[in-house]
Amino acid sequence: MSILNCREINFSYEDKERVLDNLSLSLEPGSYTVILGHNGSGKSTLARHINALLLPDSGSVEVFGLSTSSEDNWLEIRRNAGMVFQYPDDQMVTSVVRDDIAFGPENLGIPRDEIIERVEAAIEAVEMQDFADADPSDLSGGQKQRIAIAGILAMRPKLIIFDEAGAMLDPQGRQDLSDRMKSLNEQGYTIIHITHFIEDALEASRVLVLDEGKILYDGSPQEVFEHSDHLKELGLDAPFSINLISALKARGIDLRVTLGQDELIDQLVEVL
Ligand SMILES: Nc1ncnc2c1ncn2[C@@H]1O[C@H](COP(=O)(O)OP(=O)(O)OP(=O)(O)O)[C@@H](O)[C@H]1O
Numbered sequence: 001m002s003i004l005n006c007r008e009i010n011f012s013y014e015d016k017e018r019v020l021d022n023l024s025l026s027l028e029p030g031s032y033t034v035i036l037g038h039n040g041s042g043k044s045t046l047a048r049h050i051n052a053l054l055l056p057d058s059g060s061v062e063v064f065g066l067s068t069s070s071e072d073n074w075l076e077i078r079r080n081a082g083m084v085f086q087y088p089d090d091q092m093v094t095s096v097v098r099d100d101i102a103f104g105p106e107n108l109g110i111p112r113d114e115i116i117e118r119v120e121a122a123i124e125a126v127e128m129q130d131f132a133d134a135d136p137s138d139l140s141g142g143q144k145q146r147i148a149i150a151g152i153l154a155m156r157p158k159l160i161i162f163d164e165a166g167a168m169l170d171p172q173g174r175q176d177l178s179d180r181m182k183s184l185n186e187q188g189y190t191i192i193h194i195t196h197f198i199e200d201a202l203e204a205s206r207v208l209v210l211d212e213g214k215i216l217y218d219g220s221p222q223e224v225f226e227h228s229d230h231l232k233e234l235g236l237d238a239p240f241s242i243n244l245i246s247a248l249k250a251r252g253i254d255l256r257v258t259l260g261q262d263e264l265i266d267q268l269v270e271v272l
């Protein structure tokens, strides 16, 4: 069964133009999907449909087999679809890391003993044991994002949606975040990573490119990067390896499209 099933959804804010345009999408449990798109292409609006913060004007959204159109399902959907946002500060609610992580499960009415167990496990999962009693406002941006992730993990969701969660981080911080998503995915979480950094797509099993509320491309990173010229026009520049391959191709050197540095080096050594 799919973990998410959007069928022909249309959506506009008030009576403005359409933000999601007849969009259909289904995701497999355990998948790792990157959603790329320029500013205003509808990425966050789609994310808000996935955890029932917005409802489509027409069409349907089912998450874990539950329709978002029924209010009775919202709590269950939100409990199982955690969201991590761009600004970790907005997700901090207390002045102690440990309490902050406990906030979500407390709201779910989880028994005290189990909360303690979940909080400790979540702190360990993001390697923040040394900061469990710290004040979140004293932490770096990357550490705050780890605490925000721990807060979501403590809810024991099936799906985690990261909406531009790396946007405020430096390149190393973004790489760490991306590595963490990969490791969470290996542990069984379904991951959706919304980003406009095209290199984030390298780790994903599936890449969707959104444009004007429609899915423009849908495939493996390799398949999607075949359209690097078009992506560039949309303001989504390809990773260095892809740019190098297409520059060499223009000079008559034909290499296989690859994202892995090692494979690229092997190919270059062969042809040069
Ligand atoms: N609350 C709102 N009320 C009215 N219009 C909105 C609202 N939120 C978003 N929009 C509009 O809907 C469109 C899609 O916005 P959305 O936030 O989904 O895009 P996005 O792809 O997430 O962009 P970004 O990369 O900037 O985060 C934009 O034109 C935006 O101005």
Ligand SMILES: [Mg+2]
Pocket: 043, 044, 045, 163, 164
């Ligand atoms: Mg957005």
